[in-house]
Amino acid sequence: MxxxxxxxxxxxxxxxxxxxxxxxxxxxxxxxxxxxxxxxxxxxIMRAIKAAEQKLWQEEITKSYVALAGDQEFTTVMSNLVLGNAVAPQNVAAAGTPGGTGAVRLAFELARMANPDLKVFVSDPTWPNHISILRYLDIETQPYRYFDDATCGVDFDGMMADLEAARAGDLVLLHGCCHNPTGANLNLTQWQAVIDLLNRTGAVPMIDIAYQGFGDGLDEDAAATRLVAANCPEVLIAASCSKNFGIYRERTGILMAVAQDAGLRAVAQDNLNSLNRLTYSFPPDHGARLVSMVLKDDALxxxxxxxxxxxxxxxxxxxxxxxxxxxxxxxxxxxxxxxxxxxxxxxxxxxxxxxxxxxxxxxxxxxxxxxxxxxxxxxxxxxxxxxxxxxxxx
Structure with missing residues (x-):
């Protein structure tokens, strides 16, 4: 073999x-x-993470499994960090994942379960692993123009023209902030135009937000993601804790499936749980626990x-x-x-x-x-x- x-x-x-x-x-x-x-x-190692780790070492009494979707406290605090008050909690299904990469992979799998003929529109350029994962999964990809080499800014007209080809059931992958690899971002007016286009075509946005807090601030970097979540019928959001919490090797991420129809949350959560079970059974908990401790403690x-x-x-x-x-x-x-x-x-x-x-x-x-x-x-x-x-x- x-x-x-x-x-x-x-x-x-x-x-x-x-x-x-x-x-x-x-x-x-x-x-x-x-x-x-x-x-x-x-x-x-960030100071707050180090302090939380010392506290966890003293207080933790078991290493048993948590839950298929990970610790609910983690998914709650991370949903709040990314989404703020943009959508109600009952509209969000979420699952912990091994890093942001695990969340991206899970999102593609979930979208393909919903649409076996899935096509994913991806910015040109994008994080190379986006393309590698999609190719491995044998999911059709369609690049859309994004970076203008002449101005080193966003080719917004080209982007919008290419996204006109997206159709209902397609997924449009967007970077929530701090675009990797270009560093060039859409402004909120441009984001609203993208939202209007997606709502007109029926395509579903997927946001990869791996650098919240690295650009203009925690809330400022989440503003576009919140705008999409509040104004599109559905959105998938893959978030990473590697950068903003400095816990790269702990592999801590989350996938959120947001729907304006709260009745869809239960089936979305069921499928997220199932995908976790089929992929790695239970997501890692150590990094997620540290993130929860930091976000719930005012001083930390x-x-x-x-x-x-x-x-x-x-x-x-x-x-x-x-x-x-x-x-x-x-x-x-x-x-x-x-x-x-x-x-x-x-x-x-x-x-x-x-x-x-x-x-x-x-x-x-x-x-x-x-x-x-x-x-x-x-x-x-x-x-x-x-x-x-x-x-x-x-």
Whole structure:
């Protein structure tokens, strides 16, 4: 049997990680991996998470299973964090998942159960694993225009024109905030236009929100998701706790199925439970428990939000510093978009040849499509990157 297996396509991000590790240069810069890093290059444990973990260690009395959908306290506090008061709790079915990736996978499975002929519209570009999962599941995908390489902003006219082809039963995958890999986001007026289009065509929105709190603030980053949930008949929402709680290895996520018809909640919840059972029986609980503890304790929540705000404003400062330095070196504002993008990522809008020159000549590693992780920088390396970008011919 095993001799019939074939080597799988190489993951570009994992390959870049290995190339970076193998590079002997001491002044190399890693802008490829999608993990938050502080100024020292480390991914710290957040203070509130550490405090909750110590408390949990003292109080936890069992490691038994929780429930097929995970701990209800977790699904409740996370639904509140993402949705606020946009929809009533009785309109939300939810299940804990192994990370945001597990939530995305579960959402695709749920949509296919509802429509065996499912077609998913996906932004071009998007997080590569979206495409990989859809292909593995043999679900038809349809790209829609999103990023304009000339302006390094959203190609909104192209996006809307492409989404006109969506039909009832189709799924339209949208990034709730901090678009990965481009950093370019829709404004709320554009979001409303997308909602109007989806309601007219009957297509169902699916929102992947993995960076809430990394862009403009917790509530601001959730505003688009809440607008969709309040104004579309149905929406699937996959949320991750990896970034904003810093618990990457705990694999903590949630999938929410929201329907304006509260009568659909029971059947949606039943199917979420069933999918969890068929996939991994019970979702992991440790990270979910920590998130619940932080969000339910006023002091821990305040400290978490304060630290998250430090992370957010720190990345904004790096964006502004890089844009300013490139303006100084180039004598133009053609990189001003870097200060306007949000989240960990930005796409420079340059070709793979220049990306390769940055790697070969300067030890600067980023994805071949010029996606770079802003959190991989610090105040000292920003001028180095800016100089390298100019010298490489950008």
């Amino acid at each position: 095993l001799n019939a297996l074939r080597k799988q396509p190489e993951d570009k991000i994992l390959a870049l990680m290995q190339a970076y590790k193998s590079d002997p240069r001491t002044d190399k810069i890693d802008l490829g991996v999608g993990v938050y890093k502080d100024a020292s290059g480390k991914t710290p 929540r305040a400290d978490w939000q304060a630290e998250l705000e430090e992370v957010r404003t720190g990345m904004l400062a790096l964006r502004q510093q890089l844009a300013d330095e490139l303006r100084r070196l180039s004598g133009s504002d053609r990189f001003g978009f870097l200060a306007q993008h949000r989240g960990m990522f930005s796409r420079l809008g340059v070709g793979p040849d220049l990306v390769e020159r940055l790697r070969a000549d300067h030890g600067i590693y980023m994805i071949g499509d010029s996606r770079m992780n802003i959190a991989g920088l610090n105040a000292q390396t920003v001028p180095v990157l800016a100089q390298a970008i100019i010298e490489a011919g950008a």
